[in-house]
Amino acid sequence: MEERTLDYRHILQKELTDRCESNPRYSLRAFARDLKLSPSRLSEVLNRKQGLSRQAAEGITKTLGYGQEEADYFCDLVSLKHARSVREREDAKIRVFKADFDKQRDELYSLQLDSFKIISDWYHLGILELMKVKNFKHDTKWISRRLGVQIIQIELAIERLTRVGLIKVEDGKFVAVQSNGWVPGGIPSSSIRKFHRQVLEKALVAMETQAVEERFFSTRLLTVNRSDLPKAFEAITDFQKRFCVDLETEECKELLYCISMQFFKIVEEETV
Numbered sequence: 001m002e003e004r005t006l007d008y009r010h011i012l013q014k015e016l017t018d019r020c021e022s023n024p025r026y027s028l029r030a031f032a033r034d035l036k037l038s039p040s041r042l043s044e045v046l047n048r049k050q051g052l053s054r055q056a057a058e059g060i061t062k063t064l065g066y067g068q069e070e071a072d073y074f075c076d077l078v079s080l081k082h083a084r085s086v087r088e089r090e091d092a093k094i095r096v097f098k099a100d101f102d103k104q105r106d107e108l109y110s111l112q113l114d115s116f117k118i119i120s121d122w123y124h125l126g127i128l129e130l131m132k133v134k135n136f137k138h139d140t141k142w143i144s145r146r147l148g149v150q151i152i153q154i155e156l157a158i159e160r161l162t163r164v165g166l167i168k169v170e171d172g173k174f175v176a177v178q179s180n181g182w183v184p185g186g187i188p189s190s191s192i193r194k195f196h197r198q199v200l201e202k203a204l205v206a207m208e209t210q211a212v213e214e215r216f217f218s219t220r221l222l223t224v225n226r227s228d229l230p231k232a233f234e235a236i237t238d239f240q241k242r243f244c245v246d247l248e249t250e251e252c253k254e255l256l257y258c259i260s261m262q263f264f265k266i267v268e269e270e271t272v
Helices: 008-022 028-035 039-046 054-063 068-082 086-105 107-118 123-130 140-147 151-163 190-209 226-247
Strands: 167-170 173-176
Touching (some): 008 068, 028 039, 054 068, 140 151
Antiparallel strands (some): 167 173
């Protein structure tokens, strides 16, 4: 979930900014199209010249793929600003502040999401896992060459990892405090979406440049019932965890690999 804010427009603006950063050709007009709003309407909403109804807000949360908690929070922010009755605005205010209180109370959950937000670029986890390979060198230039990432990005990444307690420096050497290379896919966070997008881009490069005996790509199409989706998600997650555990040993390894799986609708449902 994104950082809390009492203005829903900030959430929309950040979503637009994130999309523009990942695709320089993306624009406000494209964002309006995706949200099923006219460009002029979206512009006036972002510029505080118009508001949204709760119904419109609910449509936006579905389009953005928000989970229930995040969707309720966004819609309550809209009601807090634009609900017609004082009672509706007061009820929304109570729910918003309760949600913020619950978020602060759940410190572990908050810390986990903050960490994912900070390490939204793939090479943060790449650094942590690379530290397990044989002949690892505690040198940012060496790490930069191995990961194919600019040295300034590596230096900044190590600073972030140190700041959140995932790395500590002892006698000039980097020590990973914790890492299992795991990033979830079911949390509606733009930072986590960015991570998975970067991994998919690297997979496309690997498919074209790596030898067949050094990579594995396989795809199957299947039909499922909606009621089976939770079981399917759980089965995939369990497999990935077992796969990693089976290959995990105390010895230093030679290579840094990525296992990434996708399971999504490839055909849209018919509307009746």
